[in-house]
Amino acid sequence: MIPEQLELKNNQNCTALFYAAQSDIVIIAEVIVKKNNNLPLIPKDDIQSLPLYEAIKTGNRDMVSYLYFVTHIQDLASQDHINLLNTTISTDLYDTAHKILDTLKLEPGEKELLWKPLEMLARKPSEIGNKSQPSVSWKRCLNSCFRGRFCNKALMQASAHQLVDLLEELRDDKNFSSTAAADKHMMKLLVEAAKVGNLEFLIILIRSYPDLIWQVDEGYGSLFHVAIKHRQERVFNLIYEIGVLKDNLASLYAEGNKSMLHLAGELPSTDRLNIVSGAALQMQRELLWFQEIEKIVPKSLYRVKYEDINSGQKQKTPREIFMKNHEDLQKKGEKWMKNTANSCMLVATLIATLVFPAAFTIPGGNNEDTGIPIFMESNWFTVFFVSDAVAMLFSSSSILIFLTILTSRYTEKDFLVSLPRRLALGLATLLISIIGMMIAFTAAYFLVFKSKCFDPYNCCGGYCPNLFVCYPRLWPLVGYILLSILFK
Template identity: 75%
Template sequence: MMQASAHQLVYRLWKALEDENFSSTAVQYHMQLLLEAAQVGNVEFLVILIRSYPDLIWQVDNGYGTLFHVAIKHRQEHVFNLIYEIGVLKGNLACVCTKKGNNMLHLAGELPSLDRLNIVSGAALQMQRELLWFQEIEKIVPKSYVNMKNTKGKTPRDIFVKTHEELQKNGEKWMKGTSNSCMLVAALIATVVFPAAFTVPGGNNQETDIPIFLESNWFTVFFISDAVTMLFSSSSILVFLSILTSRYTEKDFLISLPRRLALGLATLLISIIGMLIAFTAACFLVLKSKTSVPIRIIVGAPAVPISLFVILHYGLWLDIFRSAFCSKRFLFRSQNRLFKQAS
């Protein structure tokens, strides 16, 4: 309700300003306010103003450029996405340069502030996000601007490589550390479940050498979950091993490494769940004659570590899977807000 009230307040104040001999010169006096709104990502504020006065899109500040230049510099994707709603005219905005000779691609090559960089977890995912920004702006600016030099004689690629060198190294270090830790867990799981397939609960019949609980449904659950755990833990080890042996080029950070990490974590989670299901099935087989409350609690205990694993790693999982499979769709897309009729 406070957000809706704030929007109504901005709308009415802007209308009152228009009634007081509003002209293009008035816009220039409020340019700093608009730039600050773009810097912090207050897209709702900008939408209200641009709907009332569309010429705000074309206003240029000598030091900062347009609103979209500020959005790129501070990685405010919600503000930048407004550029997709003005059609082919966005090419004119892409030709604007700041007083230092920086075009949009130069700004995309610079490293943003830490608060904008840390909106995703892990240096590797941050590097991927920066690459996505640079590639997207590269599609918008004229081709001659890709290798254009600013007043310091730097091209956008020169700036990107220089400013992101440390981030790329940290991304490689973070990816290897995460892979090593997860691969260790997967190896421990594989070590546990492999002998469990041959030392089944209840043992074997001494005369026939057939498992005693072979006909039990819980024995089937135990054996299948044990086999699934072995399969997925082994797969997880191989996936994380492929991450450790990667070349760690820019292209690897863009698609390959995030998807490998997502696949490795998914197979690791499945192997953990399978191991706990196998434990539960073994408890039912051995203690099926026991119906006391403590036994039931022990049998249901595996739900606790599964829940903890999901809850404690929810944020990291969300960042990894979104970066691996739908990061570009989440970052750059038209939201049809600018010229949509206000409710």
């Protein structure tokens, strides 16, 4: 095949290199480009059909690195550069995004194109990491031990952080940044980052433009109103770094004259509510949010009423709004807590039923003349008796704790401290009782069979003090079982 034939395009305006870019086999692209080095820029007028663009869409880092090396992207238009940049951000190829930014040359009127990649970065909270990169020794260690996965993630997070800095430097134009359109875009970046909890992105913006922390949007309110509405505690914690001036922010209103307390009284979206498992614990988290906002807002806002236009109901205070919006969640929390307590109490009862008679049914039996247990002097007997007593004591305590949960009043205050604390204590005592029961079973097993040799031909005539000494083949079996449990 002659080089000119490789430049042929199909009905979709794509060359053979375009389809090679979709695969993971870099050598195919190398062979094609070796025959015709003009292919990486064909078609030059259609960025969607460019091989490099398609490779970036697939996210194959090796293919992208090679095609970027052989593609002269400086010959592309500014809009095509931005399209490539947006695609690299969407596929988390931040190292390639850096290279594209290095070749990007925008005219003063084209700097508005940078808003789109900034917005995309604002919506990526997990990709903006610390600015400093890992050291060379750490890179080698991580790459050798974990095939580079953790190191690559750290490098990408650092690259994303630097990318935000570079974009801000490119965007930093005094004449442009003073326009109303720029202020609107900056507020949009602030809102998008606050919604998803992109703390690093917000810190970069606020350091560059400190006045943003005081900027108020007509629809969303301030940065902290957005954080409360979407339950982003890491973003909201920035308000404590302002000092005494935080009282001024706490008195601001969002759309519909909603204060911070009104927003805290509303239910968040389902994805933010479900970051805590269990309706009762979700209710506790909502109460903690409301109490935390009460500490910073002026007391004069506690009784300020807000008219709920959507439901058509009359004016309500923030506390009344909270009670109304969380009524269903409170009922679900009560049901979830009772079901959990019932299930755990059933397990605790079964454990108590098993370990109570075991204390009087001694392994090995008692001496017929004296009534003293036969294995009284054995260490395993002591382990058995103590662990059985521990299992009995803690299972009984667990039953009582879960019983108090079932008889609770399930008020708002109960969900805040009492019920979660009882649940945690009940689960802890139940876990200890299960561990005690397992230890008692193991001790009883060794107590009965410790003197019976499983391999009498290789030991001491049929009796030995340790099962694993006379039967060493048990060690691999026990090791295999433990490894299976750990790495299941």
